[in-house]
Amino acid sequence: MDSLTKKTLNVSRSLTYTYYHHPPAQPEKPTVLCIHGFPDEAAEWADLATTHLIPAGFGVVAVDCLGYAGTSKPLDPAMYAFEHMTKDLTEILDNEKLQKVVSLGHDWGCALAQRFYNYYPDRVLGLVMVNVAYTAPGDQPFNLDAANEMTKKIFGYATLPYWYLFSSEDGYKLLDEHLESSFTMLHGPPESWLDTVCKYDGVKDFLLEDKKQQTEPYATEEMKNAYITRFKRDGFAAPTCWYKAMVGGHQDFQAKKAKAITVDVPSLYVGFDNDKVCRAESIGMAVKNGLLPKLTNVTLEGGHWGLHANAEKFGKTVVDWLKKEM
Structure with missing residues (x-):
């Protein structure tokens, strides 16, 4: 991330965010807002930003999400409600005098990128979803048991059993105590x-x-040593609040707060054929329901971190889409 400028901003709800910025080569070129997932940081986007986006002339804002790296780490799951975190993002963009961006995210960052469009459609030129298929804001409470039963019926196995540990009161302690083990678990075959x-x-x-x-x-x-160093310092108590917020009802009834449900801007979904949790075919439901009328759907080889394992094709896919649609 050396080619980007690291910045710090105190947002209106008394939290501090760190983020990285590089302006576009020309004013007419859009900036891509890059939002990482669990358990990463803004540096997840280093290759995409420095090898692909910046050389192609696009601007980049890569955020350390709430709970991570240099950003504040509150332990109240209510602080992680999407309606609050999306407002934080608008303040970061305002600080850079960016009215509209392409919203791009991976894993939990993809969920936040989607909600950023739902709550602030006037700030979004396009939506890029990596791994996580589009899910419209709902009007019913999230039910983890029901989600696992549903995915078991569809795929033959439940996709979210790990959420029980990550959303439990003390689950983060087990992650803190076994950092190398957790790294190899997450990044294994x-x-x-x-x-x-x-x-x-x-x-x-x-x-x-x-x-x-x-x-x-x-x-x-x-990469492993950086992960271990980061979590020895920061721990998992804050990052697991993303799971606690969902299971604990802090993301419920989002439909009432959304300004847009159907994604009426150009969208790109990049799925990976061997992601066992975020199944690439899951995008089909939103397509069937007419929620993504301007979608480009791409499936690449790889698992949940296919953006790293298949970095060249991933970066080219994003840049080619940007050049065509923006």
């Missing part, structure tokens, strides 16, 4: 997720036994 994150107590058992496994080639020793 995509098929291994069927025995960990997609298996009831799979993550818990893996961590309690302090298991280690071979990681994918993109998950370098440098």
